Amino acid sequence: MYVNENEQREIKRLKHERRRTVLLTLLITVLTILVGGVVARAQAAQNYNRAYHNLQSAVKSSADMASLSADDVVAGEKLIVSSDSVATTKHHQKSGARVTDTALNLLKSIRTDAEAELKESDSTVSQWSVRSILNGWLDAQALQNKAAQFNARSRQLAVYTDAVSDSHQRKLLSDARSALNSTILSVETLAQNTTLSSDTRSKLAQESLVARRVSSSSSVSTVEAARKELDDLVNSVNDEISRNNQDILDIEAAVRTVKTTADSSGSYVNSAVKIIHAGGLSEVWGLSAMRGACAITAEQQRSWMAAYCESTPTQVYINSTLGAETTKDSYFADAMRHEVAHHLIHRRCGTTEPASIGDSANAESVASSYAVLYLGANAATLNRATDSRYYMNQASDDAAARIHAGQCS
């Protein structure tokens, strides 16, 4: 059979062309796969690097919170952290799980895991490399998985860092409030202290009211500043009280050094006046001078040897109508120690009759006990008083000691 040469050539050409098309298609397919793999890997590498840095900064920003101890967060609090963010953690596989451990412990464990993961991972992955051409899609998948893992870990860490930070803030606020409230209580107690001037007391009362309002503030620094201010006030008032106490102790020592001695004429008047002066007071002759300042009956003006009046706290009134035999008795000098005792009890407690005297003693027996215990008076002499209210006993001695120790109520 005759075959046209031309036809034969045409068939050959067609066969050749078909082979070429198949080869070309194959080549394009292989190239497409290769290039696709390289591009995917480059994209995955970028994601990986971004996720790596996210995790790194999450680890860094969690450092302060992870360094806290259980004492630094709200005690015994079970923190509930958003379950969405933690659903993939190994602690909370179930969605919606509640955090039953403290967030602090979880933060520390997640952080340890994250650090280990960062350590065993490459710090940066190059986008374009020989590996990307050779492994392409395989590498891209692995990098993508790692990036997803890092991102999940970053989110967990951020959630717990926030939770711990919140708890820490609440702890700081609660501690600051407790401290402020305890200072407020001190201030309120001080404001009741009758030995303080009324100006000081009203300042204390006013400052404690202001501080009560501030204690509800949600700012730790505001609450702390209020406490510091109040502490300074308490310290300055306590200093004032200490100075007053030291003053009183000095006065007592000075009164004790004055001897109860008669002058050449047998009179104790000089000794009595020296005692009054050592007590930081001045003498006023004549009990009638007391009228208008303190109540005194005509009978008392005749019978009392001397008197102390709270309204005129720098004076001791002496009966100027006493006979010579009265001033020639050492009782006259010790009676002035009794009056000085009234004054010092007044200075210590803001009243000559503080509640700490109790029911078994009274202001007179306690003043005499105070004079004997701290002002060098003779107990036997003072007990010669004709009025039984002046008789000392254990109860009056104990009350005088309480007052001397600063206990007024």
Ligand SMILES: [Zn+2]
């Ligand atoms: Zn008296």
